Amino acid sequence: MITGGTGKTHQAYGAVRGLVQAGVRLRWQSITAADLYAAQRPRQGHDSEREMRDLSRCPLLMIDDLGAAKTSEWTEELTYRLINHRYEQLLPTLFTTNIPIREIRTILGDRIASRLAEMTERAVLTGPDRRRHTA
Template sequence: MNPTNSMDPATAARLREILAGRGLTTLPAPPSEPSADPDEPGHPEYHRRRRAETALARWEKITPRRYRTAEATDPAVIAWADAVIADPSGTRSLLLTGGTGTGKTHQAYGALRRIAAAGPERYTAVSVNAADMYGELRAAGGADDTEKRLRQLSTAPLLHIDDLGAAKGSAWVEEVTYRIVNTRYNDLLPTLITTNFADPEALGERLASRLSEMCRVVVFGGSDRRRPR
């Protein structure tokens, strides 16, 4: 009799591992037929749904309450999110520009949600507001802390920087942003940026040049959704 037949598969697998670890002949693995039912473990769809649940819980954590119902509806934003789902490292970054209140941040969180809902193997999106990001980097305990945070932002598998340029001006701001954006560009990591500037040149020449090279730019028109017409 094969004692593993009456056990649940996880216990049986663990038992085989323990036996193998002690140099004992392992019992043959039971045939693992993929389940035909998407509601059952063993079916790829079952596992994709579990991953999506975990990813969406993370999305909710990084998303401000105002944007928790956000869905990507802009065709270019939907296309970008779907490209990231299909091939994160083969997808250019995305720059959403346009006036205040035209829905850029809404679309950005909508895109992050869409990527989570696809149930990626790993969902480690990081979302920062640019002004908060500079504040945090300035307030860091020392050069080491600043570098550590810079590294986190530069290496996050998916990074969203909201309202870039709201704190424009200093050479330090441009340098910090350039370093993050450039590292991500070199390492083929997708970045999603929103900015009020219709013309990225306003963000500084070096940064604008890098952004225009690495990003698909989508211009948002229309009136300010926050002000009643």
């Protein structure tokens, strides 16, 4: 997706709501990739490993705006660990991203891209930036 505001986050929450309304009772959590990296920065009195473990094991997880934050080897490693855990444990995960499909491999790296390709079904949202239309 080149443009933001096409409704990805809205649709992802909609998918969670659909499950809950259908009577699926599971604990779920949503976090943007940027907030994940911010929360994982080492700081005193904060157990970042524990938080990583909680997110890794959450029965349903939404990772919003993957690839939107500035990337580094450190963010790539964190993203890899989280996604790999969910991949290995077959845990349902919703992702949203603005990265065009053909750039996923370049931007997120081979290890993450190949896992995403296997563990996700893609829904491409096109259309205008809805925020501009409502502003």
